[in-house]
Amino acid sequence: MQAIVLHGKQDLRFNPNHRTPKPGPGEVLLRITYSSICQTDIEMWQHGMIFTKNREPRILGHEAAGIIEALGKGVSSIQVGTRVAIENVRTCGACFFCRKDTSQLCDNGRNFGFTDDGGLAEYGVWPADLCIPLPANVTNEEAPLAEPTSVAVHAVENANITTDSSAAIIGCGVVGLATLQVLRNAGATVIAIDPREQSLAIAKQVGATEVLNPTKTDPALALPEITNGHGPDVIIETAGGARNCTECSAVGTKRRQGSHRRIQPPGSNLEFWTSASG
Incomplete structure (x- = not known):
């Protein structure tokens, strides 16, 4: 063969x-x-x-x-x-x-x-x-996408999403876009965050409620404005970088009792701002 x-x-x-x-x-x-x-x-x-x-x-x-x-x-x-x-x-x-x-x-x-x-x-x-x-x-x-979609389903199932939940996705690659769609199917409003305009355009096409380019808009300032002053209920980081995780923690300071999920490959480093956990 x-x-x-x-x-x-x-x-x-x-x-x-x-x-x-x-x-x-x-x-x-x-x-x-x-x-x-x-x-x-x-x-x-x-x-x-x-x-x-x-x-x-x-x-x-x-x-x-x-x-x-x-x-x-x-x-x-x-x-x-x-x-x-x-x-x-x-x-x-x-x-x-x-x-x-x-x-x-x-x-x-x-x-x-x-x-x-x-x-x-x-x-x-x-x-x-x-x-x-x-x-x-x-x-x-389409069938091979069952694998990355299952990753998205697992992340959302563990995030306790309800129909009135708000969520932010950091990273709009394959897994991020799959997670976005699973969140929308669960009833959540979703803010997609990515520095690539092409990825944000796709995110909008597949259901993102709002999109943010962090090179133009500070998510830590914009997310509370979008979510009535509280910040999103859950932040899911799918971009796989320590810097993204740190930024994700910083965004989390704007939401008391919010949760943070990270989808990452094995062996990658994980960094948090401990002062960001509310």
Whole structure:
């Protein structure tokens, strides 16, 4: 099969004759239809496999979708030909965190496109129970966005959003825009903050109530004005930088009992202004 393989720092190679994997017990063979490129993939190309102890070579691509091509032994829950999105975290079900219903922190977790070969190839194998059938109204091209959208859903579910909540999103990349839409679907008003005018225009298109460019307007001053003097109920930072987090904390000083959520990759630094917690 054809595959794009990371061999090391800034060493990404196209292999037209990579070995096609075979599904083991409980697994399926997927014909990959689409695989998104995440910022994490770019960082692994730049720096190597920095998010896992497993080393190269590795096929990247953890945001993927495909069609079931073959079934491994014992698989009866899904049929050949089914279009699916991939839940990319494979957990053990037995460790401390899995038993506490926090399996995303699994001590023995494996990840499609990190510890295991991912979706930047013609085929991939993955457990059948982590392949989610797609509804007819979701296209193959849209399906890989299930992964970043699930990140957004998790963040919003933990923010206790109600129909009268106000929220500010710092960062309007893929995850930020997904979070914005989930917040709007939950009934919140949303202020989108980003220094890129193009990103703010998209944010407005997908439902932002207000948009702010921090290079032109100080969010710490503007947000209270937009939210009747109190500041937003929740601030969600999705841009992934320590500076953004510090600015987020500063904005939070304008809202007593407000909450702050941060979506970040593992291994990144986290900074707060302790004086900003009200």
